[in-house]
Amino acid sequence: MKTIGLFYGSETGNTESVAAMVAAELGNQNVELHNISETDAETLASYDNLVIGTSTWGYGQLQGDWETFFPELDGLDLSGKTVALFGLGDQVNYADVFLDAMGSLYEKFKERGAMIIGHWPTTGYEFSGSTAVVDRDFVGLALDADNQDDLTPHRVTQWVSGISSQFQ
Numbered sequence: 001m002k003t004i005g006l007f008y009g010s011e012t013g014n015t016e017s018v019a020a021m022v023a024a025e026l027g028n029q030n031v032e033l034h035n036i037s038e039t040d041a042e043t044l045a046s047y048d049n050l051v052i053g054t055s056t057w058g059y060g061q062l063q064g065d066w067e068t069f070f071p072e073l074d075g076l077d078l079s080g081k082t083v084a085l086f087g088l089g090d091q092v093n094y095a096d097v098f099l100d101a102m103g104s105l106y107e108k109f110k111e112r113g114a115m116i117i118g119h120w121p122t123t124g125y126e127f128s129g130s131t132a133v134v135d136r137d138f139v140g141l142a143l144d145a146d147n148q149d150d151l152t153p154h155r156v157t158q159w160v161s162g163i164s165s166q167f168q
């Protein structure tokens with residue numbers, strides 16, 4: 001398997017912690033971690049295997065560093081790339097826009113030609129709206145550190161065991 005580039009944006013550290021957990025589950029030697037605030041589009045495009053992590057802020061908005069980076073994605077041809085997404089949000093206080101940033105990144109990576117892997121069931125969550133749900137599943141791993149933090153380690157383990165064999 002080729003090296004996986006894991007790119008994350010994190011405001012208060014929750015997504016950053018999960019990024020480290022995902023990397024450990026994938027095997028740290030297989031993964032290079034990048035904070036999206038400290039990298040560039042060329043680096044992102046240099047990987048054929050990508051894991052993309054974001055939290056949602058504002059009201060259904062991208063995490064700030066992803067928001068800054070987002071226009072860079074328009075210049076990239078991501079065809080042939082395998083991409084898995086994970087998102088953090090708060091299903092209680094933002095039930096209408098739960099994990100919307102993961103939905104925005106999903107749309108953009110798909111539009112740029114990437115193959116998206118790692119969708120995740122919506123059972124076990126209570127929310128009313130999310131752009132991260134497509135065809136009844138989340139487009140990537142759904143996490144809620146505010147209300148279901150205890151479930152995060154198991155969810156990460158399960159998700160990674162499903163995606164790891166799909167990387168190139």
Ligand SMILES: Cc1cc2nc3c(=O)[nH]c(=O)nc-3n(C[C@H](O)[C@H](O)[C@H](O)COP(=O)(O)O)c2cc1C
Nearest residue numbers: 010011012013014015055056060089090094098099
């Ligand atoms: C001001 C504020 C706005 C937020 N907006 C959303 C939102 O629109 N949708 C959502 O699912 N979660 C929202 N959240 C929850 C965060 O995404 C969540 O706390 C996440 O774990 C933060 O991760 P980070 O520290 O990596 O940025 C918001 C949290 C705050 C404090």
